[in-house]
Amino acid sequence: MNTPENTAPWHPVARSADLRPGANIVAGFAEGQELALWRAADGTAQAWENRCPHRSVRFTLGQVIDNRLACAYHGWQYEAGSGQCASIPAHPAMQAPRNVCAKTFGTAEAAGMLWVNLSPEVPPVPDALGGAVPDGWHFCRTLTVRASAGTAREALARNGLAEGPAAPGWRGRLGGTETVALVLDAQPGLAFIHLWTEAAPGSAAMKALHAAARQLRTEIEALPQG
Numbered sequence: 649m650n651t652p653e654n655t656a657p658w659h660p661v662a663r664s665a666d667l668r669p670g671a672n673i674v675a676g677f678a679e680g681q682e683l684a685l686w687r688a689a690d691g692t693a694q695a696w697e698n699r700c701p702h703r704s705v706r707f708t709l710g711q712v713i714d715n716r717l718a719c720a721y722h723g724w725q726y727e728a729g730s731g732q733c734a735s736i737p738a739h740p741a742m743q744a745p746r747n748v749c750a751k752t753f754g755t756a757e758a759a760g761m762l763w764v765n766l767s768p769e770v771p772p773v774p775d776a777l778g779g780a781v782p783d784g785w786h787f788c789r790t791l792t793v794r795a796s797a798g799t800a801r802e803a804l805a806r807n808g809l810a811e812g813p814a815a816p817g818w819r820g821r822l823g824g825t826e827t828v829a830l831v832l833d834a835q836p837g838l839a840f841i842h843l844w845t846e847a848a849p850g851s852a853a854m855k856a857l858h859a860a861a862r863q864l865r866t867e868i869e870a871l872p873q874g
């Protein structure tokens with residue numbers, strides 16, 4: 649999808665259904681930024697730098713307590729939304745330091761995915777995100793490939809998928825099955841491809857897509873890396 653110049657992209661980092669309110673923390677990546685993805689008890693999705701601002705321990709080791717994320721090391725708790733330190737349980741009488749904040753990023757939920765924008769000034773969520781996956785389609789799998797996102801896109805084009813002019817994602821047939829591929833630039837030399845399809849779970853078409861996805865990964869990782 650073409651984006652206006654100077655507009656930071658929205659990255660498809662995880663499937664929305666993988667984040668349960670007030671429950672789990674999922675590790676994510678976008679453009680080399682390591683993320684802690686979670687959902688507050690009120691349902692709002694959160695994408696934070698995966699480092700506690702106290703002593704840099706990964707937030708993914710911690711736990712969600714209602715609308716807060718609690719670090720695993722010293723237990724400091726940070727508020728959903730602002731990332732502000734809200735409580736230091738070891739010193740309940742002490743005021744939480746106002747200047748200690750987790751680094752937070754903009755999020756959007758559309759087409760069954762959680763999208764993250766790394767820009768400090770989060771741009772408006774484009775309507776096009778909602779059209780990335782047709783209504784009623786099913787999630788197949790996320791393919792992890794040891795290659796750049798550019799190489800992954802190149803391989804999708806070689807396999808006859810075309811980038812949508814109006815919505816993000818690559819659309820076409822993989823293994824004979826109608827598919828949308830959402831490519832995530834995770835890290836240098838690492839890309840994720842989220843595959844969605846019209847095929848029903850457990851169907852022969854879905855199995856064909858799984859087989860084609862494995863073949864696609866082999867093909868991508870064999871390509872020269874730019």
Ligand code: FES
Pocket residue numbers: 700701702703704705719720721722723724
């Ligand atoms: S490192 Fe997170 S609370 Fe100390």
